[in-house]
Amino acid sequence: MQRRRRASGSAILVTVTPPPPPDSGVTAAPPGPTVGGFQFWFATQRWEWSAEVYRLHGYTPRQIEPTTDLMLAHKHPDDRDSVGDTIARCIEHGEPFSSRHRLIDTTGAEHTVMVLADRIVDDRGRPVGTAGYYIVLDGLLADTEREVLDTALPQLVADRAVIDQAAGVLMRVYRISAEQAWKVLTWRSTETGVPLHAFAAQLLTDIQHEPPLPSTIVTAADHLLLTLHQRLPAEGSS
Secondary structure (H helix, E strand, O other): OEEEEEEOOEEEEEEOOOOOOOOOOOOOOOOOOOEEEEEEEOOOOEEEEOHHHHHHOOOOOOOOOOOHHHHHHHEOHHHHHHHHHHHHHHHHHOOOOOEEEEEEOOOOOEEEEEEEEEEEEOOOOOEEEEEEEEEEOOOOOOHHHHHHHHHHHHHHHHHHHHHHHHHHHHHHHHOOOHHHHHHHHHHHHHHHOOOHHHHHHHHHHHHOOOOOOOHHHHHHHHHHHHHHHHHOOOOOOO
16 A cells, blocks of 8 residues: 655655465564555654564564554663654654664564654645654565665676765765665665666765755864874784
């Protein structure tokens, strides 16, 4: 089922997968599919999960009603406060729910996820919710997505520099590895039907129009750049 909502002045398409036949019991989240959808409505603080997100948390689809308290209970103790702060900012400022954190499913298994989202706005352009995707980083991507990337790689050699730059942006913003960043780009490229090189190039173009980084980040980067040689291990040292 597809639901269209206006977001940030344009339209985003949120895909909610219909639940499969009832499972015989609760099991740990399977290795795939990697991506699951969600929606969160600010006024009622109501969450809507796709079947994949239910399974990620260890539940059968529609087994429970997702709530903010339930979500936070599933977060890794070291990540719970930061996720709680992110949700509070969503409600207070109408921001999208975007995060990278760890969660614990009902079996006790730990999963690392990245959440990509955009705003849902009403007819007057006011933010009323957020919608997006959970991306499971445990196994990077499902086998089918790995095959897509492996097939595409030979054709991407000439475009590698642009894609590497875009991957570097995602690595810094979401604190993920180079391989994970490449595969997130590949997933979005496949999802949107935009060639990977074109997708990466557009990301780099769009980022140039974003507000400048805070001066504290620029200052920290200056310091790292000017003092990096002091932290390199001596040649021949282990």
